[in-house]
Amino acid sequence: MRRASELTVDVVSPSQFLERALKCEGSRKIEKVFIQMLFLSDLEEKPHVLMSLTQKAALMLIDRDILWHERRELREMLLLGLSDHLHSSVSGQRIFEWVVKAHGVLTNPPQNELAVMRSFYENSQLRFNRLVARDLKDNTAYPYQEYRLSSDSYSHLGHFSWIYAREIELLRIRLSESHADEIALLDEGSGFGHFIMTCAAVLQPQELARIHFYGIDRKEQDTIFAVEESRRFPNLNVTWLIGDITAEDHQGRLATLHNGHPVDMIVANHILEHLEFPPADKVWQWVQMSKSALAISVPLEDSLKSTLSDHANEFTVETLRSLGREIERRSHGAMVADSRYVEGGVLLFQRKLIFDVAPPVVPPEKVPASSRLGIHGAGFQKVFRQELRAAFEEFSQSVLIPGVSKPLPEPLRPDRRIVAIGDVHGELRALLCILISAGLIHPMTGDWIGGPARLILIGDIINRGFRHPLGEFPLEACLYLRNLYAEAHQFGGNVTALVGNTEMRMLTGNRRSLEPYLTFPGIFEWLKSELQAQVREGYLQVLAHGGGLLFAHAFVSRQHVLKEEGLAAFVERANGELQRALANDNFKHPLFHEENGVMWMATREGTSDSLAFDLVYGHNEREHGEPELLFDRRAVNIDVGFTRKNRGYVTLTDNRLQAYSLRKNRQAA
Numbered sequence: 235m236r237r238a239s240e241l242t243v244d245v246v247s248p249s250q251f252l253e254r255a256l257k258c259e260g261s262r263k264i265e266k267v268f269i270q271m272l273f274l275s276d277l278e279e280k281p282h283v284l285m286s287l288t289q290k291a292a293l294m295l296i297d298r299d300i301l302w303h304e305r306r307e308l309r310e311m312l313l314l315g316l317s318d319h320l321h322s323s324v325s326g327q328r329i330f331e332w333v334v335k336a337h338g339v340l341t342n343p344p345q346n347e348l349a350v351m352r353s354f355y356e357n358s359q360l361r362f363n364r365l366v367a368r369d370l371k372d373n374t375a376y377p378y379q380e381y382r383l384s385s386d387s388y389s390h391l392g393h394f395s396w397i398y399a400r401e402i403e404l405l406r407i408r409l410s411e412s413h414a415d416e417i418a419l420l421d422e423g424s425g426f427g428h429f430i431m432t433c434a435a436v437l438q439p440q441e442l443a444r445i446h447f448y449g450i451d452r453k454e455q456d457t458i459f460a461v462e463e464s465r466r467f468p469n470l471n472v473t474w475l476i477g478d479i480t481a482e483d484h485q486g487r488l489a490t491l492h493n494g495h496p497v498d499m500i501v502a503n504h505i506l507e508h509l510e511f512p513p514a515d516k517v518w519q520w521v522q523m524s525k526s527a528l529a530i531s532v533p534l535e536d537s538l539k540s541t542l543s544d545h546a547n548e549f550t551v552e553t554l555r556s557l558g559r560e561i562e563r564r565s566h567g568a569m570v571a572d573s574r575y576v577e578g579g580v581l582l583f584q585r586k587l588i589f590d591v592a593p594p595v596v597p598p599e600k601v602p603a604s605s606r607l608g609i610h611g612a613g614f615q616k617v618f619r620q621e622l623r624a625a626f627e628e629f630s631q632s633v634l635i636p637g638v639s640k641p642l643p644e645p646l647r648p649d650r651r652i653v654a655i656g657d658v659h660g661e662l663r664a665l666l667c668i669l670i671s672a673g674l675i676h677p678m679t680g681d682w683i684g685g686p687a688r689l690i691l692i693g694d695i696i697n698r699g700f701r702h703p704l705g706e707f708p709l710e711a712c713l714y715l716r717n718l719y720a721e722a723h724q725f726g727g728n729v730t731a732l733v734g735n736t737e738m739r740m741l742t743g744n745r746r747s748l749e750p751y752l753t754f755p756g757i758f759e760w761l762k763s764e765l766q767a768q769v770r771e772g773y774l775q776v777l778a779h780g781g782g783l784l785f786a787h788a789f790v791s792r793q794h795v796l797k798e799e800g801l802a803a804f805v806e807r808a809n810g811e812l813q814r815a816l817a818n819d820n821f822k823h824p825l826f827h828e829e830n831g832v833m834w835m836a837t838r839e840g841t842s843d844s845l846a847f848d849l850v851y852g853h854n855e856r857e858h859g860e861p862e863l864l865f866d867r868r869a870v871n872i873d874v875g876f877t878r879k880n881r882g883y884v885t886l887t888d889n890r891l892q893a894y895s896l897r898k899n900r901q902a903a
Contacts, residue, residue, distance in 0.1 A: 296350060297357035298390045355426055355459040358391065362428055363435040365395035370402065370436065376578030393578075394503070398432050400580050401501050401529040405433070407584075408499055408527050409441055413725075416444055416471075418497040420488065422520070423479060423505045424449030427460025434467045447472040448491055452479070479505065488523050496678040499527040506532050507545040514560045521561060521569055521583065522626070525676060528569075528583040551576050558583070564630065585676075585683065617710055618662070618680070625666035626677040629896070634671060637882070637893035638863045638870065643782025643848055645889040651687045652780045652886035656852040656861075656872035657694040657734065657787075662711045664876040668883050671896055680714065682721040689722070690778050691715060692852040692872060693734025693787030693833065696761070712761070719773045730778050733812065734787040735833045735853070737774070740765055742821050769816050776808040776825065776832060779847075781886045788853040789835040789869075794825060795846040804846075808832065845869060850884065850891075861893035 334350050345353075376396045408417060421429050430447045437445075449472065451457060457474050464472050475491075477484060491497060500520045506513045520528050532549040558571030558581050572582035646652065653672045658665050669675040674684035696712050719729040733741070740762050768774035778785040779801050795804050808825055815821045828834050834853075845868050852873035856862050860882045861872045870891065874882035881896035 296354045297361060298354070298394070299361075299392075352459055358426070359428060359431055359435075359463070361391050362395055362398065362432045365392060366398045366402065366432050367436050369396050369399035373400070373403065375575065376580075394428070395432075396578060397503060397531045397580055398429055400575050400578075400582070401429070401503075401531075402433060402436065404527055404529055404582050404584070405445070405499060406437075406441070409444060411526075412444075412498065416446055417499070418446045418448065418492040419499045419501065420448045420450070420491065420497045420523075422450060422500060422502040424451045424460075424474075425456050427457050427464075427474070429501060429503065430472055431460050431463055434464065434470045434472075439469045442467070443469040443471075445471065446492065448475060448497065449473070450475040450477045450479075450488075452477065480509065485519050485523065496523055496525045496676075498525045499529070500524040501529045503531045504533060506530065507547050507549065510546050513547055513549075514557055514564075517557060517561055518564055521565060522678065525678060526585050529580070531578075531580045534577075534579045549579070554579070554581050557581060618714065621663045621710070622666055622677070622680050625663045626670060628663070629667050629670045629677070632667075632671075632881070632896040632898055635895045635897055637860050637895055639890060639892045640863065640867055640870070642886060642889050642891055646781050646886055651684075652690060653684075653687060653883060654690045654692060654785060654850055654872060654886070655883045656692050656874055657855070657876065658691065658711050659694055659876055660696055660711050661876040662714065664879075664881060665711050665715075667881055667896065671881075671894070672883060672885065675718070680718075682718055682725065682727060684722065684727050686726040687722075688728040688730070688780065689718075690780070690785050690850075691729075691731040692785065692850070693732040694736045694852065695731060695734070696736055696740070712764070716764070716768060716773065729773070731768070731774050732778060732785065732787050733769075733774060733776055733833055735828075737765055738821070738826060738831075738833050741769070741816070766816060769812060772809075776812045777805045779805045781889075781891070782848060783850050783886070783891070784847040785850045787833045787851065788831075789851055790832050790846070790849060791835065791844050792846045793830075794832060801847050860895040 334347055334354070376393065405419065421427075424430060427449050430449050433445070433447070434442060447470070449457065449460070454476050461474055464470050477487060481487075488497075500523060502520060506516060509516055517528070517530065520530075532547075532554065533545075534549055534551060534554070554576045555573050558573050558576075561569055561583060562571055569583050569585055572584065575582070653674060655665070655668055666675070666680065669689075670677045672684075674687060674689060675681060676683050695715060715729060715731060719731075722729045738744075740758075743762065765774060776786075777790075782801065784790060784801060784805070794808075796807075799807070811823050811825055815823060815826065824830070825832050845865055849865075849869040851869065851871060854871055855873045855875045855878075856871055860874055860880070861870055861884055863870055870884060870893065872882065872884055872893070874880040874895070882894060884891055884893045886892075
């Protein structure tokens with residue numbers, strides 16, 4: 235076999251020359267042959283790409299547009315000239331390297347590759363800054379039919395500037411909606427860092443100061459110029475990282491990026507076409523890692539044997555729309571796809587009702603050291619993170635099934651929504667799964683994202699539950715809801731917990747059937763004190779009402795209501811009695827009676843005559859594991875049996891109550 239250095243100029247054409255070279259031995263043989271080919275003046279065939287290189291390299295005007303068309307022309311020449319079993323060896327990256335070398339050789343004076351790449355970066359970035367500033371003033375659709383990838387008039391810079399402008403618009407929406415001092419944005423496959431540096435150039439200084447950018451790519455040499463330029467922007471906070479998107483540990487690594495919290499927004503430009511696995515699976519990973527928004531772009535109708543490189547996935551406008559619908563389906567509508575720009579290859583996603591809140595925190599001084607349950611230690615935080623991940627996985631593999639429904643006696647305000655959940659019994663995972671399904675909490679952090687919605691817990695939040703690593707005392711659900719109450723209040727929402735028979739035992743100091751809370755010294759006393767504080771603050775109540783419905787832990791009959799007493803007056807009186815009982819340490823009022831009180835009454839059957847008001851209640855676990863209409867459709871029992879792996883809740887919107895159940899999706903399983 236001949237070596238590359240032995241090749242002569244007796245070949246007929248450059249394509250034959252390259253095919254001969256591919257068969258030679260020796261390291262870096264293709265690069266040597268390509269540079270030699272540039273200077274073979276007696277070749278009969280001179281490709282157009284080499285002519286354009288000669289003209290443009292002399293002025294060092296190399297940028298993304300010039301490089302795009304040169305690479306495309308050279309690849310097309312190679313694909314035509316080389317046999318099928320050889321042209322696959324010539325990758326898009328290799329062609330990129332060839333063209334860069336050619337520019338360096340043909341420049342007067344000659345330049346090394348680093349100098350050529352610096353010119354490429356700087357020229358491209360200057361044009362990005364100018365074009366994106368223009369496109370931000372005009373959000374019309376990209377004329378893809380006129381400027382297709384295969385067209386001689388296609389501008390790579392023009393197309394990506396339009397993409398960047400749409401993504402920066404979404405970023406600005408995120409900034410306007412966020413109450414946080416800082417949000418985080420991840421640029422997946424950041425390459426030369428053009429998106430982040432364009433943001434630095436076009437955003438206002440006060441906008442830029444509120445964003446922490448993360449750029450990640452597998453090649454460090456691609457980002458060196460962006461790293462240098464980023465130092466010119468005092469308000470730019472950016473972290474450049476090296477990582478392989480296809481690596482098995484990539485998702486886990488990104489989960490720890492922003493102090494262990496998900497980033498607010500992810501941008502992924504022209505990545506999906508290169509990945510071997512289904513696009514929907516990768517986008518779903520990004521959805522799980524992003525707190526609020528996701529922007530992706532892909533080349534449209536670019537064949538798998540692309541103009542520049544071979545692709546694993548091919549996209550059209552319709553497949554991009556279908557991808558948006560699939561993510562909406564997987565998220566049960568929590569992630570909304572914006573398809574306005576799919577004809578330009580851009581698909582945007584936003585979560586419904588985006589609000590920023592701090593992670594759930596209970597002051598550690600409120601927790602006795604003897605309980606061994608530290609909110610900031612291995613006790614609460616470890617269990618909470620594990621259960622939240624498990625809850626989201628369960629939610630992702632479930633389908634939401636509508637159940638019973640009934641009109642509301644009184645319509646709710648258009649901007650108001652009520653979600654009611656039955657007996658939790660310490661089942662934190664089940665609780666989190668329902669809250670994710672109802673769109674009230676963020677699936678990655680547990681933060682409140684429900685806006686002005688109201689959440690009503692029907693009682694029996696404590697007791698039973700999973701086995702805690704430190705012993706069976708399932709306080710996590712109680713602690714988490716207590717802090718969710720404070721978070722929701724900040725953003726116009728409300729969380730109300732009702733006193734169940736278990737909470738009433740705790741308040742009165744009755745230790746019967748509460749043995750798990752006696753496992754470690756201080757647990758019972760601390761929880762009793764915590765519940766008393768919740769009553770005083772108004773978070774823990776006897777009754778609640780909304781939409782003309784009464785919410786109670788157990789059955790409430792006419793005997794509990796005074797003559798001609800209205801719904802609101804009855805609820806106010808009952809909650810006042812609880813405050814007085816706590817102040818006087820006297821719980822002998824009939825409302826709290828252990829047999830017929832509103833936390834205890836176990837009536838299962840009857841007619842509507844026994845009800846003073848339409849009722850939503852629990853306490854009596856339903857056989858079929860889903861909310862059930864009773865008492866001539868005037869009452870709804872929502873104790874679906876969390877401890878038996880059942881998942882169900884009801885929502886009140888406008889003028890209707892609708893029950894839902896979550897069932898395992900066999901196909902997903």
